Amino acid sequence: MKRINLSDVGIAVYLLCAIIFFIVPIPSILLDVMLAINISIALIILFNVLFVKEVLDMSFFPTLLLFTTIFRISLNVSSTRLILSTGDPGNVVRTFGNFVGGGDMIIGTIVFIVLVIIQFVVINKGSERVAEVTARFTLDAMPGKQMAIDADLNTGAITDEQAKERREKIQKESSFFGAMDGATKYVKGDAIAGLIITVINIAGGTTMGATRQGLGLQEALLQYGILTIGDGLCSQIPSLVISLSTGVLVTKGSNEADFSGVLVKQLFGIPRVLYLVGSVLCFLGIFTPLNTVLFIALGAVFLVTGKKIDSMLGVEKIEEEVEQIETEVEEIRKPENVVSLLKVDPIELEFGYGIIPLADINQGGDLLDRVVMIRRQIALELGTVVPIIRLRDNIQLNPNQYIIKIKGIQLAEGEILFDHYMAMNPGFVEEEITGIPTYEPSFHLPAIWISEGQRERAESLGYTVVDPPSIIATHLTEVIRNNIAELLTRQDVQNLVENLKESNPVLIEELTPKLLGLGEIQKVLQNLLNEGISIRDLLSIFETLADHAAVTRDTDVLTEYVRQSLKRAISSKYFPANEVTSIVTLDPKIEQEIMQSVKQSEQGAFITLDPERTKNIMDAVEKEVNKLESLGKSTIIITSPIVRMYFKKLTEDYFKNLIVVSYNEVDSGVELQSVGMVTA
Incomplete structure (x- = not known):
């Protein structure tokens, strides 16, 4: 804290001196001290710029330019006041005028003009242009850098923390170069102001010497001219050093290296x-x-x-x-570190070497971008964050083969033909096209591989044509969607709870951990995701849990309460507006039979229905499902609220895509038409 306070005081005194020097006359000895400090600060800045490893190490350089410029101009004003009032601006100014300028008015003037030309025409002009171009290109490159970070994050090359640091660095670089673009105008203005002040000093000093001190015109011009040139050199040399520092910094770019070491190495x-x-x-x-x-x-x-x-x-x-x-x-002698081998990636996409171009940005592949979009799509659709998807090549696979793993276990695979397209008949196209017969991997629909030349014709006939990256992305999306409940961890639930706590702290304090533990909330959310119900409306879900958790902590029963509170979302998902939806109902006798077979245990409820009876019910369900599919309708069965979850458990091993909805989950404005009843 002491160091911070001293720094604050030092900066405040530095700026306060600059303001005071504009107003209060100072003695020549104090001016000498301040001019020496000004030269020292300019040299400190120059050597710092030379030896910093990257530009962000001097992120306050634009502010520094403003401070040094105003301080230098205040010294100019003080020296001008001393020259015109006493004719004695001190040792430093006189020495610069006599020694650097050679004690000659003409030589001093020429040296001063040369310095101004070098600073204004060469260094300032170049630095200003480089700063402007660098700022523009840095801003233009930001989206590409952000996408590269997202791609590295999705492939697991970097962690979330590293991605956050990189994004912050990009923001800082953008702000720095944008500020440098404006700050170079200070340096340019300082050079112009120095030139104008010098001209005014010569004219004013000559006038003062001739009118008030009784000097001849030539003698006055010589005496005050040398002093003015000395004053100009005192300000222009530090200004030139600062300008040089600015030029070095903006041309240095964002290279993380020792400037002088790299420069010498590159030259020699x-x-x-x-x-x-x-x-x-x-x-x-x-x-x-x-x-x-x-x-x-x-x-x-x-x-x-x-x-x-x-x-x-x-x-x-x-x-x-x-x-x-x-x-x-x-490395050979060291004992193998097997700890890293124990980690299991939540989601992996492995592919043969023939698919590498689709994932390589340098070869025009956009598979990484599609993976980013998959995470975004599922987050919007289901309200949960998909874990990092690891992409890696596997030489053990066929060149065009890919496999999808969840928690290290292969769940799906597919094979594509590079430089070909998959054409699928939506059902109404009568004319056939030639190609290689295959099956679409996501939904196992019949399809045909066609060449690039056949694509336009296939689309004109009405075929659905997709490219290989879209096939892989769709397949990956479906696998993730079908297993998203398993991928929801307690840590994910904790993150969701913390996000909601920011806007609804009272609700969270009431619900957890008083009424429900994190694991119980996780189970309810997994139940919803398992049937494709979005958990984005977390507020409604938690409100419902808080209302009923005091009565029961059975996560299956709580899930049913939550589903009923989400009936508007469920209805809009399964029952299109302004349409009559065909559904199948469940025989009340079967409902009663199922409820009588439900037994409670410490691990939850289970059904003790006779296997032969279960088979008969499943046969009846299959008959009604086939009837709906023949009509081109979604397979939806509506039951009473109390039996819905048990009937769903009974059927989920037989019919994966069967939708089971209770009457309490149907919105009042929905129009339904029963086309059959499950009875056995």
Whole structure:
């Protein structure tokens, strides 16, 4: 804290001095001290810029430019006041005028003008342009960098924390270069102001000397001109150093390296170049009228340096090879670290080498982008976050084969033909096209592989045509959607609870952990996701749980209460508006039979129905399901609320896509038409 306070005080005093110097006259000895401090700060900035490893290490450089500019201008005002009032601006100004300017008005003027031209025309102009272009390109590159981070995150190359750090760095770079684009205008304005102040000083000083001190015009011009040139040099040299620092920083880019070390290595790191330069210099010294001794000596220096660097590089290469061999031997000797092998990725997509171009951004593949969209799509659709999807190639697979794993276990596989398209008949296309017969991997529908040349014709005939990346993405989406309940962990539930707690703290405090534990909430959410019900409306779900958890902690019963509170969402999912939906009902006798067979235990409820009776009921269900499918309708069975969850458990092993809804989950505006009844 003490260091922070001293820093704050130092900065405040620095700025306060700048403001005071505009108003209060200062003695020449104090001006000397301040001019020396100003030169020191300029040199500190220059050497800091040279040796920082990346530009963000000097992220406050634009603010620093403003501070140093205002301080330097305030010193200009103070020195001008001393020159015009006393004719004695102090040792530093006088020394710069006499020593740097050679004590000659003309020489000093020329040196000053040359400095101004170098600063204003060369350094300032270039720095301003580089800062402007860098700011523009940094902003333009932001979306691409963000997508690259998302791609690395999805492939597991980086962690969430690393992705967050990279995004923050991109934001900081954008802000820095944008600020530098504006800050270079300070330096440009400072150079112009210095030039104007010098002209005013010469004119004002000459007038003061001639009118008030009785000097001749030439004598006044000489005396005040030298002082003014000294004053101009005192301000322009630090200004030139700051301008140079600005130019170095904006041209340095975002390279994370020691600037001077890299610069020297790039200039003198290739011995062949030094040999050529040395030979050319020796040739010029021998065969031209140029100074023979100078050019031959300089050429010899380059030749010897080249030879030395060549030998150093040879030694470094041998050392690297030895170090690499030693590292490999150490790795072999080290006991294997098997801890990393114990980790199981939630979702993996492995593919053969023939599919690599689809996942390689450099080859135009967009599979990584599609994976990002899958996570976004499921988050919007089901209200849960899909874990990181690991993509990796597997040489053990066929070139065009891919497999999908959930928690390390293969659940699905498929095979594509690269540079081909899959054409599927939606049911109404009569004309056939030639191709390689296959099956769509997600829904196992008959399809045909066609070439690029057949694509346009197939689409014109009415076929649904998809490319290989879309096939893989669709298959992956379906596998994730069917297993999303299993992928919902307690940590995911905790994150959802924390997000809702920010806006509804009272609800969360009432619900957990007083009424329900995290595991019980997880079970309810998994029950919903298992039947494809979105949990995005977490507020309604938790409100319902809080209402009924005091009565029962049975997660199956609580799930039914939640489903009834979500009846509007369930109705809009299964029953289209302004349409009559065909459904099948369940015989009340079967409902009563199922309820009588339900037994309660510590592990929950289970059904003790006779196997033969179960088979008869399932046969009846299959008959009604086939009837709905023949009509092209969704297979929906409606039951009474009390029996819905038990009937769903009874049928889920036989009919995966069967939708079971209770009467209490149907919105009042829905129109239904019963086309059959499950009875046996």
